[in-house]
Amino acid sequence: MRRGELYRVAKPSARDPKRFRVFVVVSRQVVMDSRFSTVICAPVYSAYDALSTQVPVGADEGLKHESSIHCDELISIPKTILTNYIGRLSPAKIELLNRAVQIAVGFPDHP
Secondary structure, three states, rough: OOOEEEEEEEEOOOOOOOOOEEEEEEOHHHHOOOOOEEEEEEEEEOOOOOOOOEEEHHHHHHHOOOOEEEEEHEEEHHHHHEEEEEEEOOHHHHHHHHHHHHOOOOOOOOO
16 A cells, blocks of 8 residues: 555445545554554545645546545545555646645645
8 A cells, every 4th residue: 555546445435335435544654654554545536626625636546437536525434444456546646636635734835
């Protein structure tokens, strides 16, 4: 498991109307390689509102439809359910993900 990988998860929560949802792993590698049982992920939705906390993704990342990563909705997911690998973000998309997460959690820009 690596940062920027996309996984399809069956019924991630009782509130989610979808039977499956794709998530992108956001946690740093040291957490994924540790004994911690969960990692931080961001959900992927088909809606894209061009917000600074959203990252557009699609076929290049292994998805069937144009979609977006919603970094305002970060959640912790057990590593054990991240088994259905979909694809991986390019280095350029990971940079966009970094910036979107930074904005979502309110971290200021660094020179």
